[in-house]
Amino acid sequence: MLAVPKRPMVRVPVMGPSICAGFPSPADDFTEDAVDIPRWMAPNPTASFLFRVDGECLIDIGIFDGDLLLVDRSLKPRTGCVVVAVIDGERSLKIIKRRHGRVHLEIANRRMPPFEVPEHADVSIWGVARCNIHSLLVP
Known part of the structure; x- marks a missing residue:
């Protein structure tokens, strides 16, 4: 039998209800549960949160409806990162890009x-996606 070394685990809250992967929709800030995951997935557990993805706006990069996305609030957003953007108070998953000196x-x-993004929208970046947990089972 193969011996699997024990690795440190950390507890990360699962935020609810889910996060919109499409056009923004209202979402309350509350935790549904917590999950133990390896520390290497969440090196900064106090700034890490899991969100259930709701929508299909990121399917071309492998993020699907129902996936669990690990978001780290301590990471600095960079071009190409998947981020949780807060647009007029509503959380939504987007890819951050820079074109012609603008984000x-x-x-x-x-x-x-x-x-x-609406012209006069209030936009902030809530956190950066660190990894995606995707089920390989067909529903």
Whole structure:
């Protein structure tokens, strides 16, 4: 039998209800549960949260409806990162891009229209996605 070394685990809260992977929708800040995960997945557990993905705006990069996304609030957002953006008070998953010296929020689903941030929207970055937990089972 193969011996698997014990690795330190950390407890990360699962935020609810879910986070929109599409166009923003209201979401309350509350924890549904907590999950023990390896520390290497969440090196800063006090700034780490799990969100259930709701929507399909990031399917072209492998983030699907129902996945669990580990988000780290201590990471600095950089071009190409998947981020939790708060747009007019509503959380949404987007990819951060820089074009012509300006920061843009984009989606990754060829079947959906491009995402446009409203001109006078209040936008902030809540956290950066560190990893995605995706089930390989067919429902």
